[in-house]
Amino acid sequence: MTILVTGGAGFIGSNFVLDWLKTSDEPVVNLDALTYAGNLENLASLQHDPRHVFVKGDICDRALIDQLLATHQPRALVHFAAESHVDRSIHGPGAFMRTNIEGTFTLLEAARGYWSALPAEAKAAFRFHHVSTDEVYGSLKPSDPPFAESNPYEPNSPYSASKAASDHLVRAWHHTYGLPVVTTNCSNNYGPYHFPEKLIPLMIVNALAGKPLPVYGDGQQIRDWLYVTDHCAGIRAVLAGGRLGETYNIGGWNEKANIDIVKTVCALLDELRPDPAGPYSRLITYVTDRPGHDRRYAIDARKIERELGWRPAETFDTGIRKTVQWYLANADWVSQVQSGAYRDWVAKQYD
Template sequence: MTILVTGGAGFIGSNFVLDWLRQSDEPVVNLDVLTYAGNLENLASLDGDARHIFVKGDICDRALIDSLLATQKPRAIVHFAAESHVDRSISGPGAFMKTNVDGTFTLLEAARAYWGALEAEAKAAFRFHHVSTDEVYGSLKADDPPFAETNPYEPNSPYSASKAASDHLVRAWHHTYGLPVVTTNCSNNYGPYHFPEKLIPLMIVNALAGKPLPVYGDGQQIRDWLYVTDHCSGIRAVLAGGKLGETYNIGGWNEQANIDIVRIVCALLDELRPDPAGPYARLITYVKDRPGHDRRYAIDARKIERDLGWRPAETFETGIRKTVQWYLDNPEWVARVQSGAYKDWVSKQYSAA
């Protein structure tokens, strides 16, 4: 028994691999192409662990995937691999179409061929778990109810459009070919090993360096925040008990405005690592809003609770404290991911308004 995880060196994927092997001795075959956001250092604690088999490779490489499925014989594929940064999708959408659309198509076709050749018992047990995002649903007004699984898709960025396309492919491969799939759409994740281009780690890293804390527009964009290990437990629940062909929204029940997130991070840093120069909030800098910035996301996670008994274990208060403390405790990790390319990207993206 083994599972194949795609994108298992990225932020959510690596947390999932670590969490899976804390919970189970079932081996993980981890396929990751190691883009800028894929970091094997996230998995350093598994060095020498025979349960973790890492393969550097691209989900668009059909021959490689066919070979892995034939040799490793996984009972499930958990598909994280994706380009995921909205800002990058605006400046360079091509990579998002290739990985998120073409890559998912390639993986589905390989999975379909593999699954179709399995013996009856293994065929019945096989699962293809597609990990997606709440951004496919578009943007909510302040008084709109949270996104439910039945909401129409209204993606507004190249990133969310590419993920919506991949979701539709997964659905079609189930309904047309019978491939046994489940899909989860999560809200904004945060926690350890988060690459410091996303809001929370960027604020922590910049604050500790005494750099400006760039906030888009008026900072009133609202997101639901999900601690990454809660996301991992939700995926395990759906993989184990989710109904085939169904979608499950995984959310944290934690709606927060971006500016409030930044202020909470500043307050925690004031407490845990005071700056002699003064409160970290002095570094908050408003910058020009990004094009097409969705105003609000919120997840209605009642279905997964009702059907599978899952709820997040962390509140935002407990999760954000753990996250800030992790970055304080791991400055070497932060220093190593801050390559020249990363610094160039942040400088280009967050110029003052």
């Protein structure tokens, strides 16, 4: 028994692989193209673990996908691989169309060919698990109820539009071809191994370096925050027991404004790594808001709790403390991912 994971060297994917091998002896074949956000350092603890087979490759490479399926005969494909940063999608949408739409199409077609030829028992057991985002639902007003699985899709950025398209492809391959799929739409993840261009790690890294902490607009954009290992547990629950063709929202029940997140990070750093120059909040700098910035996301995660018994184990207070402590303890990891290209990107986006 084996599972095939795409994007397993990225933030959520690597946490999933590490978490999977902590809780299971079932091997993982891990396919990742190692673009800017894919980092094998995330998986250093598995370097000599025979349960982890890493393959560098592109999800748009149909021949490679076919070869991996034929060789390893996985019982499930868990699809994380995606371009996922909204700001990057605004500056360069083409990569998002290719990876998120064409790549998902390639995986679906390869999985369909593989699944169709399986013996009856293996065919019934196979799953294609597509990992998506709450951003496909668009933006909420302050008084709107959280996103449910029945909400219409209203993507507002090239990133969310490409993920919405991939969700629709997965649904269509189930209804047209019978491919046994499940989809999960998660809220904002945070935790270890998060590439430091996203909000929380960027604030930690910049604060420790004495750099400005850039906050878009008025900082009142609201997100639901989900600790990454809680997300991994939710994926495992859906993979094991989710109904075929269904979508499950995975959320943290933690709606927070961006500025409050930044101030919380500053307060934790004041406690854990005080700066002689003064409180880290002195570094907060408001910058021009990005185009099409959604105002509020919130996830209604009652369906997954009702059907599968999943709820997040971490509160935001416990999760954000663990996250800040991890970054303080892993300065070498941070320095390794901060390549010249990464610094150029941050300068381009926030200067």
